[in-house]
Amino acid sequence: MNRNLELLDPAIMGNEETMYSLLNHLREHDPVTYVEHPNYEPFWALTRYDDIKFISQNNSRFLNNPRTVLVQKQFEQTLLEKFGSRNGLETLIHMDAPKHKKLRGVTREWFKPGSIGKLSGNLEAIAKQYVDKMEAMGGECDFVKDISLLYPLQTIMSIIGVPPEEESMMLRLTQELFGGADPSLARGADSTDALAVIMDFFTYFTALVEDRKQNPQDDLATVLATALVDGEPMEQLDQISYFIITATAGHDTTAATIAGGMKALIENPEQLQKLRDNPKLCNSAAREMIRYTVPVRHMMRTTTQDEQFQGQTIKAGENICMWYPAANRDSAGISNPDVFDIERDNKNQLAFGFGSHMCLGQHLAILEVELFFRELLPRLKTIEINGELDWVKAVFVGGLKSMPVRYQF
Template identity: 30%
Template sequence: MIDISDPAIYGAGDAVATWAQLRATRPVFWNQPAGGEGFWAIMTYAPALQVYRDAATFTSEGGMRVGADRAAVEAAAGRMLIVSDPPHHTSLRQALNPAFRPAAVRALATSMRRAVEPLIEENLTRETVEFVSEVAAIIPAAVICDLMGVPESDRPMMIALTSRAFGASVAGETTGRPADMLDRAEAHAEIFLYYDDLVEERRRHPGDDLVSTLVHSEIDGRRLTNEEVLLNCDGLVTGANETTRHAFVGGLLALIENPDQWRGLREGTLDVDTAVEEVLRYTSPAMHVKRVVTADVELGGQLVEAGQAVAVWNPSVNRDEQIFPDPERFDLARRPNRHLTLGHGPHNCLGGLLARQELRILLEVLRERVTTMELVGPVRRLYSNFIWGFEQLPVRLR
């Protein structure tokens, strides 16, 4: 019996065929990990949409990933945006929303280009570029520094720390390299300590940034504690880095593997905005989203009981043949493209517009500056059941 949460499935790179088989035979099924808590795995679109839309029946306060540390979930539940439910989730989201509205995101376009253009330019003459760590990790780190109000003098340090903290494998899931895991944990701790100091600074001297917003907003009639501010800072930094970074990498690999799509993008016969949506669908970096059921409910023909967990398996859902014709085709002209990569309903990704803007600018700069892209070494996927992404992608850009 397959365990869909086994990270070895994803490190080996053979997940797509497994998902297709499950969609055809077991679209909603009980998954029982060896020695872990079981959950209902959701592999198709309709039941996934049901879960995303109904925050009352499917609570986020039981944690958002399978296998998460229970004590950590309990410490953050109801206090951190991604593991809270309305009305607290609604209040916190409303306070943060202005920074992620279309006008605010458009205002960041210039600084995004300043981060992307020189990075691509300096790598055009190198024989090998390790795209994961040397390009894709740097761009979202620079953008989140803008949003969080990190002073210019501290940004090189914070970008370097962020690249270390969100390095190859997801914490707790690695094929072995304990030194790498320790380095990531230390870098993450340094980021936490930095934001602890920044929170105190913004209490005294507020600015026009997300840390100041979290510190000074009234949420449910009160100010957030320092711990609550830090939990949400950590959530914002993590969310801003993980999804966008792996969409960058998976998108570049897909363009290399589909030269007709790259040619169409370069020649302008394929639209960049449509291309962004297909990259998001095809890469689906946030592999699963967990919820806990608050009342008995039917889901995909299965009776799911109150107290049980469900997990939407996003890359499989985004390949549901009933919604996406020829789903394994990387088609930058795909329309409609109602993917669920960034969620849906009350918990749709707060930074969705920001992720799209970053991806749009990367694609624009690539088509303006790069003629050819090729793989020059083995591709290695993450050994993770939470992020469907990449550990290594060596390429040559010209």
């Protein structure tokens, strides 16, 4: 039975168990499958590690534009009419050479390991704040809603320069953007609601840009507000899109990793004990949590020439969808991929992408996860899941929506 249409079901792709069941089946039985659905442009779904890595290494043959993520045709048309692009936004993930390299260079120094390392003191203070909060809650909390959603939110907002009193608004917009297919998170049920979320981001960040032009500060907002590309001010769509991807992806994916990582530690107590015994493993544990949870489910590319994958011909101009969780559980690229191993060498994992489009914020994400567990585990005596898990219904960026836990400090 052809199960490829399940890739478009947010309930299946949001839930870890059902997602991996589907992706493992496709990787084994139908690794290059053609997906046709009346609400979407047709595309090829690829689920094998070697194929996805090859595409990621050959950007001139596989373009990010004009279709970067799965979007329903009706909403694509809405975005095309509003912004002149099927993607709407013009972030780094939507760009190809030479523009991609130029725009990536705007913040490259900011996100290098050395620059990120200078933020450690501030990040440690924020991590301690949320571990203190967890301890003060008296032994029970919803780890997602009370802790993992909020810690990386405060972190990325402080880096951008968004004031604390506006963080809850940014959280709501982020959840509406990435949770648009989840009835409990979406603003509404049609494309006008989704467009309104994007426009709210535009309104907020346009005002922030104007403020930083007049009142520069030591934050990322000032860098973006005053950036020059080829000697000219950055175009407004590029500028605001940069803000949006930093504020949303920089928060939501890290939140999903911390929650999913905590779940993995609870389910693998020997790994939890190993991490307690050797805190130096927190960096490699953070990388393993990212590989294991893979918050970004997919990215799309468009072929510039006919290509062959697993005996299938994908013609020039056709769309390819790369499923990263499938690649990160493929034994052809990852040894014992279904095992959660905090000592794993994760140099080959694909959760951050690969090649020139590898996630610009990867070092920040790893550091955030590492510092949180460095603060938590020496103080945490016991922890267990204390209720039903709930997952964000999503096809693009997913993870836990609720995880009640019981614990002792």
